[in-house]
Amino acid sequence: MKPKTENLAEYNIFSIEFHRVETPFIIGIWIFSASVAKIGFHMTPRLSKIFPESCLLIVVGVIVGLILFKTNNLHMSPMTPDTFFLYMLPPIILDAGYFMPNRLFFDHLGTILLFAVVGTIFNTMSIGLTLWIFGKTGLFQCETPILDMLLFAALISAVDPVAVLAVFEEIHVNEILYIVVFGESLLNDAVTVVLYHMFESYSEMGSQRIAYSDILSGVLSFIVVAIGGAVIGIMWGFTTSFVTRFTYQVRVIEPSFIFVMAYLAYLTAEVFHMSGILAITFCGITMKNYVEANISFKSHTTVKYTMKMLSSSSETIIFMFLGVATVNNNHNWNTRFILMTVFLCSIYRIIGVIVLTGIANQFRLHKLNKVDKFVMSYGGLRGAVAFALVLLIDPNHVPLQPMFVTTTITVIYFTVFIQGITIKPLVKILNVKRAEKRKPTMNERIHERIIDHIMAGIEDILGKHGNYHVRDKFKHFDNSYIRPYIVRNYCGAEPKILETYSKLTIRDAMDLIRRNASNAAFSNGIDEVNFHRSSSNYEKLNASGLDTQSGWNIDFQELDYNPSKKDMGEAKIHHLLTEELCKPHKRHRRLSYSRHAVDDKDLNTQVNFKIHMNMRRILGEHKHRSRRSKKSSKEMKPNRVSFSKSLGTDLSKSETMKEVTPTATESVLPWKREDTIYFNKPLKVNEFPLWCSAKDYLENDLLKIFFFHNAG
């Protein structure tokens, strides 16, 4: 709103004020164009088959950069180290940490750490020293102080989690290979940060004044940075879990707690110059275990999707920005230096991998073979972390910085383009075992847990403190000291088994509903009218010509079946129990005065009432069929045909009805019996659809409830 004084002169109906919104507007445009580009690739399957997405995004970035460059609009450099480290990196790392396959990660932690720590130090030192030696011979035609070279090597030798994720997500190698490369890229951040800061301050100090104590403190600071980052992350993780214990009243803020606190973990670590990447990774790993038990299913879905969205958009933006940032005029191209760097990066990566896998295989049950070694060395992509770090170098202290920038960009392009494009076909040619993504079945979940226990027991008998032993100890500790205090509804020692059970139940329900088109009608509310009508038709039918239809039931077993009191009781209990496991949720259409209230009535059920009832019916039907398949398959048919014939006039109705076949439980329901008050004539089978819940019949006022339910 303009102040009123301006009214005196002239009131502008229309005015343009761009600079106020410039920054958010441009950011918006960036995200928008990146997303559009991403849609574009997925619309062109041929492109996305050959190129990994990251390549295409860089290309788009370069094109955009060129346009901006030609129009001299490049005044707002999109890729600054701060925007990268503070806004674009955390979502990706959080996503990686939160969805980290914990078990795999900790199983291979030794190998991962070996690669992340020793491997990165080896790469840094060897690349730096080799470049320095070559510099001494005058190959690069410029002064190459050893510390600057080491600084450069420190940033160039770190495998980049963003690039690795982007490429490995698409090729689906087996999980061991994936976790080793990916874990390395996450954990080597600690080493990179330390080495980078160390060499940066060394080069500021000048090489003469470095004492041995400085090197020693460098080693110490590595331990501090790594452990400190991890501890900060774990602490924030526990705090988040603890806080979500109390959010059951305000479900809407659950996702924000997870994001904000993870972000705070990252920032806290950055404040103290700890490894933020490690902090947020461990924060994600820690909180996932407990948060999922505390927050509602819907919040969890929200967290999942938001995280995926944030990480994929920042990944998209990072690659685009990389492309844009390439186009500028402070390049300092030094062919020899660049070629040498690319060569050294690849060669030392290979050497490092071969040596380190040799060491790791001494201790591993699953040996890494040649193909694994190849993929690991080839998958060592460099990416935006290196780029952001090279931009951070102060050109006043390090005069070679422009050359470093150009070289870093080239190395990134080399790894992302050449290695990124070729790794997919290579994986195919080498026949690398691919990952099969699937959810565990109930059997697998239980038996694998049993196997874990067996192995832990055997390790104890052997007196060997291996993985299983450690895991067992941790689980025991977790279950007795951590979970009870952090998880709100702490239930049992094996939450995974319950989780698998509930997930499988939901999936089954969804699948069944989806597969049975006719049943699917039930799950959407529109059909309620139809359903209503059919049931009232039903009543009419029952009232009118039922004597003629007493021959419906051809199944003698069914006729002979005479439910006793005990059976009835059992049936009741059975229904109550199944109900308890997947509680039907009633939709209360209550007025909500709060914008922030999330209707959370279906929290524990996770299975929609109708879906649940449908599923039960279908399952019951299935059981029934299989039980009597030999005997009564012939008899079932006339039964059903006559049934649908009798209702045949109404097509939609017959469709909804014809799936209804008798089940054992159905036959003991009250309305099946002779004394049912609603029907003049008894109907042995098929007379009432199963979608009425156990509660309905228990109240013995069936139809009323039905209509009531429909009306409400």
Added chain:
Amino acid sequence: MGNRSSLLLREEEIAQIEEATGFTPNQIERLYSRFTSLDRGDCGTLSREDFLRIPELAINPLGDRIVNAFFEESNSDRVNFLQFMQVLARFRPIKKNGMNILNSREEKLRFAFKMYDLDNDDLISKEELLAILQMMVGANISEEQLSSIAERTLSEADEDGDNMINFEEFCKALERTDVEQKMSIRFLS
């Protein structure tokens, strides 16, 4: 300790165990020293109490059953070293040129199956499954919930409709699991 154990173990015994189990002599001697350290009574065999004295085994829900598996081999209440080794041999990693059959995938699975199958009828019944679940999950979960989990597990694996899991069905249920990896221990040599 290591000295004494190698003294007690004669060459031909080592060779015999090596033959039977596929362990290397080095591993055998190492395990023998563990065996003797477990053997409090110094009588060359282990009793149930010797096993159950291992503190970690007490918190393992399957501790009892694992110990039992050792005694099944011997059919008595003592386990000698050879029997001890034969059970452990099931957990040797599978080598490509492995000739020993004790550590085959089937034997590994058989061991896991035995954990459920208390009455040795080669079938896992719902009761047996429930007992295991109860041991693992603990007391905080309602019986009904566990029972429906057991039911679901049975119906998922059950193929011949007897509402039990036999060994073939058990193997089938775990066919996608990397049992060779999961049920192997790297024995130090």
